[in-house]
Amino acid sequence: MTRVRMSLFISLDGYASTTGSSPENPMGVDWERLTEAYSKTRTFRRLVFGDTSGAGTGGLDDYYAAENVKGIGSEIMGAAMFGLHSFPEDPDWKGWWGDEPPFGTPVYVLTHSVPRSPIPMAGGTTFHFRNVTVQDVLAEATEAAHGLDVRIGGGIRTAREFLRAGLVDQLHLMVAPIVLGRGTQLYDGLQGLELTHSVASQVAESGTIHVTFTRRDQPLFN
Template sequence: MARTNLSMSISADGYVAGPDQTEQNPIGVGGLDLHDWHIGPSRDHPVNRLVMSEMMDGMGATIMGRNMFGPIRGEWNGSDWQGWWGDTPPYHCPVFVLTHYAHDPIELNGGTTFHFVTDGIESAYAQAEAVAGGRDISIAGGASCARQAIKAGLVDEIDLQVSAVILGSGERLFDGFQPGLPKLELVRVLEAPGVAHLRYRVTRPGEDA
């Protein structure tokens, strides 16, 4: 059965990005350390390779926020920015980018086309579902996009890659939720050097945990 999966690297104190995000430091101070599990020396650990494969392989569509797509703010003003990932992004599927400012689609190599959605997360999800062909949909982040998807009831699973890193401040994934929401069931724990991979099933009203 197709699922909608949200996967994010997160610090031990709950931040998915550090403070002072800039074009030169897009994940904020210390934020890059959260991704050491897949870009650092342990990236070829079997558990980390499994988790990366689950995150990326075979997705029918991906949804992300504009902050994840790039550092440009406000009007695009003819910017030639095409994302952080070069001419062949790792998504290999249609990617729907939440933004307040219209932009023509950007088609790149390897099957990735960035589509820009100005009318909210529900619209982005409907478009993603229409092209996914029954395959899984990935919510890639950042934090604002992830929160919108969770609050809209669109997420089936949340995968958190919890690193032994304390950021102290920055952007939290679960800011702004009422106590006890979303209701989560821990269904898997995997371990690799310096990181715990936690998978939660999102339990919706009327479902048994």
Template sequence: MSRVTCDMAMSLDGFVAGPNQSLDNPFGEGENGRLTRWMVDEPELHKAEIEAITAAGAFIMGRNMFGPGRGAWDLEWSGWWGEEPPYHAPVFVLTHHEREPLPMKGGTTFTFVTGGPEEALRLAREAAGDRDVAIAGGGMTVNQYLAAGLIDELRLHVAPVLLGRGERLFDGLADIDLEPLGEPSRTALVTHLTYRPVR
């Protein structure tokens, strides 16, 4: 049976983005690429982890991850990722505004879901078949799926930086424990930690 996975880059003080995310600052003020430097500067050292991020058979993302401000329902906007997004699979975007599906090059199609997280998960499971479904982000969307007990494998990529303010991954989730899975690994720029959330 397919699992629901989630990869998140997080600071050591628990933030997944700085405050005031915008077109210029998709990860918020003060982040400045610090959470994902390992992917940019050390791609060979993290080949397996980077490939795993886009290995799922279907993806779910919040509208803030798809685009800033009116992104999800602005017909001019087709995501951050250019003509050929790295997903190569169906991507379900949570939004309150209806929009026709948006097919991109390379197999990615953005489908806009107004029925809520569980409806998005149902559609994504159907699209993924035996493959995993990945909750792609952002922080609020992952928080929502964690709160609902719907994530099977949470892969945290903890950058050795402190953001001090912004969006916290775990806000309001005190009743969840996390079973460690596998072994942690670390370089100077990141520590990879995998957990199974348990309510």
């Protein structure tokens, strides 16, 4: 059965951040610090740079990085994560994920802007643009996943919409051991998430705390 999965980078104080984002630095000034441990992993290097030499860190950070890309049949992301806001007037802009984006599945981009045609890319990724509710795009992505899982890619605002609507079966947090003090609070509006989802944590060699919320088969409260 298709599950809805999500993996996010936050700080100890619960902030995901796109503070200070620009066309050149679309993820913002804190992104590098939030993703430092992940970007050193073997799996990241393979997925993003095509580095198959085995260079990069192993251990728990790499374990989670590898798990997060397994069994994904389709992806949903916000317009900012695609990069739509960087060049909103350019109909030929194909996002900032490069010629061969690391998805290899249909990717549904939520946007309120004018309709765009699908963009097929090398490596099996096709970007589709949708101006619909989170429920509707999830229904379409679930069908496209053919029994595999749907991943909500982000960014943080898109992620929170799905979380607040109770649509996420597994939420994996990579908590960087830093106190950021700015950005978007992941936890706002998620009070009591532990009642519907069980919580398990592990600490990686890098100091990153991996916290996983998994929907309980039998919710304690309805």
